[in-house]
Amino acid sequence: MTEPHDLVDKVMTELPEWLPAQRWFGGKDRPVTSIRPLRTSVLRAEEPVLVHLVVEVEQPDRKEPYQLLVTDHVENYDATAVPELTGALLDLIAEGGEVEGLKFEHEPDVEITTGLRGRPITSEQSNTSIVFGSQYILKLFRKLTYGDNPDLVLHRALHQVGCEHIAQPLGSITGRLDGHTTTVGMLQQFMPDAVDGWAMATTSVRDLMAEGDLHADEVGGDFAGEAHRLGQAVATVHGDLERALGIEHADAADIDRTVRAMTSRLDEVVGAVPELRPYVPALREAFEQARDTPDAVVTQHIHGDLHLGQVLRTVQGWLLIDFEGEPGSPIAERTALRSPLRDVAGMLRSFDYAAHQLLVGQPEDHQLTVRALEWSRRNRAAFTEGYAEAAASSVGDPRKSGHLLRAFELDKAVYEVAYEHANRPEWLTVPLSSIARITGEGAVQS
Numbered sequence: 153m154t155e156p157h158d159l160v161d162k163v164m165t166e167l168p169e170w171l172p173a174q175r176w177f178g179g180k181d182r183p184v185t186s187i188r189p190l191r192t193s194v195l196r197a198e199e200p201v202l203v204h205l206v207v208e209v210e211q212p213d214r215k216e217p218y219q220l221l222v223t224d225h226v227e228n229y230d231a232t233a234v235p236e237l238t239g240a241l242l243d244l245i246a247e248g249g250e251v252e253g254l255k256f257e258h259e260p261d262v263e264i265t266t267g268l269r270g271r272p273i274t275s276e277q278s279n280t281s282i283v284f285g286s287q288y289i290l291k292l293f294r295k296l297t298y299g300d301n302p303d304l305v306l307h308r309a310l311h312q313v314g315c316e317h318i319a320q321p322l323g324s325i326t327g328r329l330d331g332h333t334t335t336v337g338m339l340q341q342f343m344p345d346a347v348d349g350w351a352m353a354t355t356s357v358r359d360l361m362a363e364g365d366l367h368a369d370e371v372g373g374d375f376a377g378e379a380h381r382l383g384q385a386v387a388t389v390h391g392d393l394e395r396a397l398g399i400e401h402a403d404a405a406d407i408d409r410t411v412r413a414m415t416s417r418l419d420e421v422v423g424a425v426p427e428l429r430p431y432v433p434a435l436r437e438a439f440e441q442a443r444d445t446p447d448a449v450v451t452q453h454i455h456g457d458l459h460l461g462q463v464l465r466t467v468q469g470w471l472l473i474d475f476e477g478e479p480g481s482p483i484a485e486r487t488a489l490r491s492p493l494r495d496v497a498g499m500l501r502s503f504d505y506a507a508h509q510l511l512v513g514q515p516e517d518h519q520l521t522v523r524a525l526e527w528s529r530r531n532r533a534a535f536t537e538g539y540a541e542a543a544a545s546s547v548g549d550p551r552k553s554g555h556l557l558r559a560f561e562l563d564k565a566v567y568e569v570a571y572e573h574a575n576r577p578e579w580l581t582v583p584l585s586s587i588a589r590i591t592g593e594g595a596v597q598s
């Protein structure tokens with residue numbers, strides 16, 4: 153049997169190679185210069201050993217904590233793939249209590265079934281989620297943010313006002329990190345029959361592409377009805393967030409800060425991705441135009457990284473998941489009050505992604521490009537209309553804030569340029585060609 157502390161020593165020697173290769177590692181844009189353990193909790197001392205480990209990963213200009221769950225039971229030491237070990241985490245949440253500084257809690261008035269085995273989900277993720285039976289999903293946050301994680305905070309707030317478009321929060325795991333009580337895990341109700349919006353939307357696009365002669369409203373897999381309902385669901389969640397946590401009205405100084413933040417993100421991203429350079433003047437101009445807003449801009453807590461992969465279609469309707477915000481943005485930005493139009497813009501970007509991703513790496517085909525644009529326009533319009541129908545009067549119809557919405561969409565596309573550059577370079581053309589289209593600055597080959 154391996155002693156827990158020998159296991160940690162072994163893991164530490166393997167991490168420089170293993171960590172950067174993980175999908176959830178958020179620092180793929182620069183080299184790792186050092187990794188050191190920050191805290192360890194031995195959750196199981198006998199075989200198979202289970203150790204909760206937080207390491208600090210140092211890279212040029214950043215130091216970030218990452219969470220690991222390690223065991224001697226499998227060759228790569230990653231315990232999240234071992235059902236009997238992850239089952240122990242669920243049991244600890246069910247019982248409640250503290251083990252070596254890690255606190256396991258279930259939400260008030262919730263009873264958790266014990267003895268279930270956990271299986272990790274295999275989708276592309278920024279974190280690691282483990283599903284127990286058909287009942288629960290436990291998300292282990294990988295890159296940790298000191299303090300309460302906004303995903304848990306917003307789920308709790310929404311649940312308290314009876315929001316119908318989220319999965320119920322059921323429990324949490326927290327630990328002390330650098331003096332802060334920090335969320336490391338969140339347990340939620342699992343929706344076994346759910347399909348995510350990205351899978352549904354891309355199926356619809358595929359149907360359309362296969363029927364070269366038909367229009368989006370004529371093919372069987374038309375998505376516009378769903379897009380409309382999704383718009384209503386997003387507006388309802390914004391209304392629920394407003395009821396739970398309130399709103400504020402932005403003044404000229406707030407808008408100035410927003411414009412400057414978008415411009416400075418652009419400067420940062422263009423430094424790393426020179427392909428963005430030709431669009432800089434048009435992007436700056438679009439950001440400046442955001443100052444021209446006819447109505448008062450409302451700010452509130454929002455989802456912050458809304459896209460089709462963050463919404464689940466269940467038999468009861470659409471659910472929004474993952475309220476953590478953009479994984480690549482600083483926590484202060486992610487928890488700030490912001491315009492709900494940012495979420496609208498995120499979803500509009502996603503319709504554009506769904507329409508164009510099938511063309512990536514394909515030879516130029518005029519007919520398919522026209523079809524993709526048509527699908528995107530149809531579903532973006534349906535989503536916006538659904539949103540406008542259900543939006544609280546404080547937010548109103550997004551179409552009335554055209555300049556601001558366009559600026560948010562372009563800002564999101566700039567974020568995506570950085571995201572694709574670091575994670576999926578072959579997809580870089582998707583946000584770049586959208587920027588070219590929206591700014592009218594010439595086309596980029598898909």
Ligand SMILES: Nc1ncnc2c1ncn2[C@@H]1O[C@H](COP(=O)(O)OP(=O)(O)O)[C@@H](O)[C@H]1O
Nearest residue numbers: 277278279280289319341342343346461473474
């Ligand atoms: N409550 C849920 N019920 C069913 N599936 C879920 C639920 N929550 C998340 N998922 C699945 O897990 C995936 C990742 O969840 P998400 O919260 O987006 O994690 P990450 O922060 O790692 O991106 C989702 O795309 C979805 O397929």
Ligand SMILES: O=P(O)(O)O[C@H]1O[C@H](CO)[C@@H](O[C@H]2O[C@H](CO)[C@@H](O)[C@H](O)[C@H]2O)[C@H](O)[C@H]1O
Nearest residue numbers: 277278457459460461478479501502505568571
């Ligand atoms: O879901 P995450 O919180 O991990 O979000 C990150 O990854 C997303 C990709 O999975 C990324 O989304 C981008 O690609 C999507 C298609 O895969 C597309 O629907 C989105 O519109 C686009 O932004 C997201 O930006 C990133 O933060």
